[in-house]
Amino acid sequence: MRQGAQDARAHRASGRLSVVDPAREAAVEVLTAVREADAYANLVLPVVLRRHGLTGRDAGLVTELVSGTIRRRGTYDAVLAACSDRPLERVEPAVLDLLRLGTHQLLAMRVPPHAAISTTVDLAGGRGTGGFVNAVLRRVSERDREAWLRQVAPPRAQASDRHDAVVHSHPVWVVAELRRALAAAGGAEEVEALLAADNAPPRVTLVARPGLAERTELPGEPTPFSRYGVALEGGDPGTVPAVAEGRAGVQDEGSQLVALALAEAALEGRDGTWLDVCAGPGGKSALLASLAAGRGARLIATERQHHRARLVRRNLAAVPGDHVVLTADGTRPPLVGGGVDRVLVDAPCTGLGALRRRPEARWRRERGDLKALSRLQERLLAAALDVVRPGGLVLYATCSPVLAETERVVSRTVRRRDDATLVPLDLGIAASAGPVPGTVQLWPHRHGTDAMFLALFRRDVPSSA
Ligand SMILES: C[S@@+](CC[C@H](N)C(=O)[O-])C[C@H]1O[C@@H](n2cnc3c(N)ncnc32)[C@H](O)[C@@H]1O
CATH class of the missing domain: 1.10.8 (Helicase, Ruva Protein; domain 3)
Known part of the structure; x- marks a missing residue:
């Protein structure tokens, strides 16, 4: 690991010359954006790397510093609490970020302790808290991770x-x-x-959008469950020509399976209009639209947030067909009831099934969020069942396995709606049964996908029809 890059900036702090390593400075910038602006680390990281001109090994170092510090924050805070003479709640948030960053280097990276401590003290220099950071990190450096866990984790x-x-x-x-x-x-x-x-960073998976790209033209290994996916060993997916041209996209295999489950479910009668209710940023929309285009159908995508609707449009740009993207509230879709044949409700959720990709999500959510979220999820599903035609299909999905967002939403919908039936889904994947018979739950540790939940409903055809 390189300590200090060639263009390291030197500045005077606390009366001594300190050298701030640009990689660590960049890492702090990302951590600050995540904490202060609720940014997603994986979106801010490339921007910050570009601004600092960091590539190759330096970029790898920043990525490890940021993602490890965010992922392991719970462990590090328990260690830091044992090493600090003041409660962590009383430590300035920016200083706490530095302590976590230093602790990650001490306990999880092969950075020599003196370098981990001195570079972190240098980062703290201007804040006049270098002495505190130095003292705490010295205590952290007295043990390795296993020894700390034995001390700070309750039995x-x-x-x-x-x-x-x-x-x-x-x-x-x-x-x-x-x-x-x-x-x-x-x-x-x-x-x-x-x-x-x-806590294990997942392999990047790509989807070859049907009709636009073949999976054989993509690098990487075929994914086991989605016939359109490949898993990459590494590298920048943006440099893959099919991805740059919008004919392929970066998409978790579980997300691919959600779009495929809706598109491939048996449907009698008309099949010309598909709706994706919660479409932003549009990964599933792009796969659905390309599948729809191949079958002479079109996709209507709605998304409540304007800027995310724009991302959906961008994702659909390369897909042929007269697909439409609307900024709209999915609980009141601007569509005539009965006009749609297949609907995807990929509902806003805690995201606790996608923690491999979104390490910060676990620290942002609170248990108290569950009630409002599951109410919104039920309302979105109810509105989708209102808008689909009799005989039509609605797939409810979340990237969370939390029962309030899966079992509860489905059971309450089954109880409340006497005009809809839960249709058993079987993706042919072992150990994927969901908490309600007929539903599907995928798991990172079992299937290597995000923990996507899927439940398929059919709107009943009135007996007089
Ligand atoms: C899980 S994400 C969807 C991911 C997307 N299907 C994809 O594959 O790229 C949920 C989306 O629902 C949107 N959303 C939240 N409340 C909504 C509402 N009432 N109506 C429509 N969209 C909503 C959020 O802004 C977010 O973009």
Whole structure:
């Protein structure tokens, strides 16, 4: 690992000459944007790397610093609490970011302790807190990660959720929800495997949009479940010509399976209009639209946020057909009831099934969010069932396995709607049964996909029709 790049900036701080390593400076910039502006690290990272002119190994170092610091924050905070003479709540947030960054280098990277500590103190220089950062990180450096975990994690036998939360760096409530969801899938003992999978950066997967690209023209290995996917070993997917031309896209295999499950479900009668209710940024829309185009159907995509609707338009640009993108609230879609044949409700959710890709999501969500989210999810599903024609299909999906967003939404809909029927879904994937019979739940540790949940409904045909 390179310590300090050629163009390292030197500046005077705390009366001594300090050298700020641009890679670490860039990492702090990303961490600040994630904390202050609720930014997504994977979106800010490329922008910051470009601005600092960091490529190759330096870019790799920044990526590791940022993603490791965010992912392992729960573990590091438990260690830092044991090393700081003041409660972490009273440490300035920017300084806490630095402490986490230093701790990641000490406990998870092969950075020599003196370099991990001095570069972090240099970053703190201007804040007049270098002494505090130095003292805390020196204490952290006294043990390795395993020794710290033995000291700071409560015993598993007495407090399994709190133990797993510290060891695998997830909020306690998230561990409890994932444990419940796994128990409903017959895998209560798999919690640690799931939490570990959440902390492992996934391989980038691409989708060859049908009719626009062949998967054989894409680099990487074919994905096991989606016949349109490939998994890359590494490299920048933006340099793949089919991706640059919009004929292929970056898309998790689980997300591909969601679009395919709707497109391939058996449907009698008219099949000309498909609707994607929560479309932004448009990955599933692009796959649905290319499948629809191949069958003479068209896609209407709605998205509540204007800027995300723009992203959907961009994703659909290369797909032939008269597809339409509207900025609209999916709980009140601007469409005539009965005019649509297939609907996807890829509902806004906690995103706790996609923590491999969105490491910060676990720290942003609170258990209190679940109630409002599951209410919104039910309303979106109800509106979709209102707008689909009798006999038509609605696929409800979330990238969360949390039961409030899966089992609860589906069971309440089944109870409330006497004009819709849950249609058993079988993707032919082992160990993918969902918490309600006939639904599907994918898992990162079992299937290597995000934890997508799928439930298919058919709007009943009135008996007089
Ligand atoms: C899980 S994301 C959809 C991901 C998308 N299907 C894809 O594959 O790229 C949920 C989306 O729903 C949007 N959304 C939230 N509330 C909505 C509403 N009431 N109506 C329509 N869209 C909504 C969010 O802005 C977000 O873009």
